[in-house]
Amino acid sequence: TRIHAGKIWLNGELVPQEEARVSVLAHALHYGTSVFEGIRAYETDEGPAIFRLEEHVERLFHSAKILRLEIPYTPEQIANAIVETVRTNGWKSCYIRPLAWFGATSLGVNPLPNNPADVMIATWEWGAYLGEEAVRKGAKLVASSWRRFPGDVMPGKAKAGGNYVNSALAKMDALAAGADEALLLDKEGYVAEGSGENLFFVKNGVIHAIEHSVNLPGITRDSVIEIAEDLGYAVKEAYRVTREILFTADEVFMTGTAAEVTPVSMIDHRPIGTGSAGELTMQLRKVYLEAVTGKRPEYRKWLTFVK
Ligand SMILES: Cc1[nH+]cc(COP(=O)(O)O)c(CN[C@@H](CCC(=O)O)C(=O)O)c1O
Numbered sequence: 001t002r003i004h005a006g007k008i009w010l011n012g013e014l015v016p017q018e019e020a021r022v023s024v025l026a027h028a029l030h031y032g033t034s035v036f037e038g039i040r041a042y043e044t045d046e047g048p049a050i051f052r053l054e055e056h057v058e059r060l061f062h063s064a065k066i067l068r069l070e071i072p073y074t075p076e077q078i079a080n081a082i083v084e085t086v087r088t089n090g091w092k093s094c095y096i097r098p099l100a101w102f103g104a105t106s107l108g109v110n111p112l113p114n115n116p117a118d119v120m121i122a123t124w125e126w127g128a129y130l131g132e133e134a135v136r137k138g139a140k141l142v143a144s145s146w147r148r149f150p151g152d153v154m155p156g157k158a159k160a161g162g163n164y165v166n167s168a169l170a171k172m173d174a175l176a177a178g179a180d181e182a183l184l185l186d187k188e189g190y191v192a193e194g195s196g197e198n199l200f201f202v203k204n205g206v207i208h209a210i211e212h213s214v215n216l217p218g219i220t221r222d223s224v225i226e227i228a229e230d231l232g233y234a235v236k237e238a239y240r241v242t243r244e245i246l247f248t249a250d251e252v253f254m255t256g257t258a259a260e261v262t263p264v265s266m267i268d269h270r271p272i273g274t275g276s277a278g279e280l281t282m283q284l285r286k287v288y289l290e291a292v293t294g295k296r297p298e299y300r301k302w303l304t305f306v307k
Contacts, residue, residue, distance in 0.1 A: 014084070060100065093125070098121045139266075148192035157216065170184055200224070243268065261288050
């Protein structure tokens with residue numbers, strides 16, 4: 001594998017990456033019945049700090065509850081294991097991927113005999129999610145022919161492995177179309193989110209956050225809303241937005257742990273605003289990166305230092 005994850009926490013033990021193996025009979029491998037998180041640790045002047053660890057661990061447990069998956073550890077034990085995995089690998093900054101899954105007790109669609117869950121935590125260095133170019137010039141999006149699934153079809157509020165077949169299909173087709181990312185609409189054609197990010201748009205100085213609806217309730221989305229309000233901007237939840245609202249917005253940007261704050265400069269071959277990274281977007285990106293690297297005292301509440 002090209003991923004250099006060093007030591008991986010697997011069911012309570014830190015083991016070398018090549019020994020962190022899973023059975024080919026694991027229920028989750030066959031049916032997508034896993035839950036996971038995407039978290040980042042950033043370098044600060046007091047060592048690495050994990051961003052909003054508590055909220056991510058809480059969401060992991062909510063995702064597991066939705067799938068009736070039993071994680072055989074407490075949230076505190078998982079949080080401590082995440083800190084320990086970052087510390088043991090000596091990362092200055094890294095991406096953190098906890099994963100819990102129905103293991104290999106039995107196959108067949110019913111996952112319940114496969115409780116309690118197997119759990120792993122992997123860490124690796126991961127730069128700009130959509131590439132430095134997309135950050136500098138703004139990402140190019142195309143509306144996907146794959147729709148975001150309705151809430152009564154798949155649980156979009158659970159960060160569940162199986163949900164990402166939808167994201168993978170949308171992402172592959174967006175890249176094949178020469179774009180950087182997919183814009184997923186919901187079944188009624190309203191803007192939902194990216195394959196791995198939430199979406200915002202700016203109009204006349206007002207910031208609009210696409211409502212949760214069928215989307216993953218993003219922690220970065222929540223953080224950027226708080227930062228924007230602290231900067232004095234008006235922020236509104238945007239409901240049932242059709243894509244042409246984005247075409248005529250002054251700015252569009254995406255948020256996510258991996259994507260951080262990424263400007264969007266083109267959607268369906270239409271330049272957004274000036275056709276480059278939006279000014280307000282890049283201000284929010286700057287403050288967000290200051291917050292995650294401990295340079296903003298008011299947001300140190302979000303940091304867990306890995307001493
Ligand atoms: C579908 C989706 N929507 C929104 C978000 C933003 O959520 P948050 O990270 O809490 O702000 C993510 C995170 N996507 C994660 C996984 C990306 C991947 O390629 O895997 C991430 O950003 O870590 C999603 O996967």
